[in-house]
Every structure is written in C-alpha cells, then in structure tokens.
C-alpha cells in the first residue's frame with residue numbers, strides 16, 4: 001500500500017475576471033513508506049501549489065482543487081473535515097518550507113513554539129513537553145538548548161531557524177515530511193549541513209520525504225526517485241540513477257544539460273533551454289513543452305495530451321513523439 005497516492009490532481013486559481021486558471025493539471029504522485037521522492041521543475045511549474053494542496057493549505061478562496069483525489073493511508077484527504085486534517089498536519093505529515101521566518105511566530109520563544117507541537121499533538125503536560133523540546137533541539141544541533149530555548153526567532157541565524165523548523169516538523173515523528181525548497185534561503189555552506197541533518201533524521205525515523213527543489217544535485221544526493229514537473233504536469237518519473245543516466249523527456253534532458261560539470265572545465269557556457277515558461281493561459285492542451293522544443297510537433301500532439309507510459313521498469317515519461325525518446329514497442 002502506498003502511504004500517499006495522489007491521482008489526477010487539478011488545481012486552479014481564479015483570476016481578476018473570475019476565470020479559473022489551471023496551474024496543476026492532472027498530477028499523479030505516489031509515495032511508499034520510507035521513500036524519498038524529489039519533485040523538480042522550473043519556477044512556476046506548480047510544485048508548491050501541489051504540496052500545499054496535499055495539506056489543504058491553498059490560499060482561500062482564490063485557490064481551489066477542481067479534481068482528483070489525495071489518498072493518505074487510503075483515506076481521501078479531500079473529504080476529511082478541517083479537524084481531521086489539522087490532526088494530520090504536524091502529527092502524521094510534517095512540513096518544512098523555504099523561509100523559516102514564515103513558519104515561526106516572531107513573538108514567541110522558540111522553546112515555546114516547539115513545546116506547542118508536543119502540547120497539541122501528543123497531549124503532554126508543559127514540563128514533559130519542555131523535556132522533549134530540549135531533546136529535539138539537541139537533536140537538530142542547537143547548542144545549549146536550555147539557553148537557546150528562551151531565544152526569539154530573530155535572535156537566531158537563518159540556518160539555526162531552519163533547524164528549529166525541522167525540529168518542529170519532526171517532533172511528532174511524522175510518517176511523511178514535505179520539504180519545499182528547505183535550504184534555498186540559506187547560505188550555501190549551511191545548505192549542505194541542513195540537508196544532511198534532514199536526511200539523517202528522516203532515516204532514523206523511517207519517514208518518507210517529498211523534497212521539492214530546483215537543485216538536481218540535491219536530488220542526486222538525497223532522493224530514491226525523482227518526478228520532473230513542467231507546466232503543471234509531471235513529464236517524467238524514475239529512480240534517480242535511471243533519470244540521470246537515461247533521461248527520456250526533452251525537458252529533463254535540458255535540465256540535466258544545464259548542470260555544470262566538474263569534469264569538463266572547458267565547457268565555457270552552459271546550454272540553456274530555449275524560451276520561457278509560457279503564461280499559464282497560453283499552455284497547449286497537448287504537449288506543453290512544444291513551444292520550447294526544437295522538434296516539429298504534429299498538430300495532434302499540440303492538442304492531445306500525450307499518454308504517460310512506463311518505458312522501463314519504474315521509468316515513466318509523457319510520451320510525446322517529438323519530445324520523448326521512446327522505442328516503438330513502448331507506445332503499443
């Protein structure tokens with residue numbers, strides 16, 4: 001059984017004219033227990049909106065889920081009451097977002113904020129909660145937890161603040177951690193430390209991790225599988241090594257080609273994927289990558305959404321004949 005199974009997720013935002021702009025268009029995602037899935041793709045492709053949808057945290061009323069199901073341990077999150085979903089958030093699913101300051105309350109000490117997680121979800125008394133808080137602070141590498149527990153968020157560095165957010169997300173030993181660009185707001189030197197910490201704690205607790213990032217290097221280091229998103233859709237999904245060795249979709253190949261190579265110092269200029277991510281309203285109903293592709297697209301594939309096919313075991317790709325490297329037998 002999959003821990004999380006998202007099927008056909010479709011999310012829209014209403015524009016000023018009252019029209020729905022679809023930003024996530026039929027996304028399927030599944031995650032097994034203990035698995036780490038990376039979700040990558042350019043800015044605006046719908047990664048954060050997908051993650052927020054999973055937690056029913058889309059901004060109201062502009063954002064709405066039009067279609068799909070989000071099965072959490074086989075129960076649809078979309079049909080749960082607000083109370084049910086609140087008890088899952090923070091307890092069964094922990095969240096780590098890009099900007100730690102947004103996740104922390106500036107007017108409460110960090111000790112109190114971590115206590116709160118234990119008080120709310122574990123029904124502990126204050127003294128017991130504080131004991132757990134101090135242990136958790138220790139675990140995420142906060143020096144002198146006893147002293148620092150009395151600090152306010154602004155008294156800590158960005159890296160330390162993100163460690164607090166990680167402590168809060170992991171306090172109740174969730175089954176799933178959703179981390180949306182957890183390190184991009186941090187200094188490069190701190191990024192690696194924080195990622196390492198997150199991975200270690202995840203491994204210790206056998207939690208699953210959905211890691212959203214721009215950084216394919218981070219994916220290579222941390223993830224078992226990777227899903228590549230483009231224009232509100234997943235265009236490829238595979239175990240990390242397969243994706244890096246034999247990417248099938250033109251967009252994935254472009255992403256990989258734009259990573260600097262350490263072994264090839266003479267490569268003066270990195271290739272870039274031509275063109276811009278098209279405006280949402282202008283997206284094709286068919287292959288979304290067509291406007292940026294160098295290959296000719298038959299009219300059919302501008303209009304019809306290419307099927308998502310398994311080209312090798314566990315390696316799936318949106319099978320646009322112009323964008324995907326496929327064998328004929330794969331399409332039959």
Ligand SMILES: Nc1ncnc2c1ncn2[C@@H]1O[C@H](COP(=O)(O)OP(=O)(O)OP(=O)(O)O)[C@@H](O)[C@H]1O
Pocket residue numbers: 013023041042043044045046047048049050059062063214280
């Ligand atoms: N509150 C909102 N109101 C209207 N449109 C929104 C809102 N939030 C996101 N969008 C739109 O939804 C689309 C997907 O945004 P999303 O934040 O999921 O992208 P992303 O893949 O997370 O990008 P990034 O890598 O920059 O974080 C974008 O076109 C964005 O403009």
Ligand SMILES: [Mg+2]
Pocket residue numbers: 047048049180
């Ligand atoms: Mg985002």
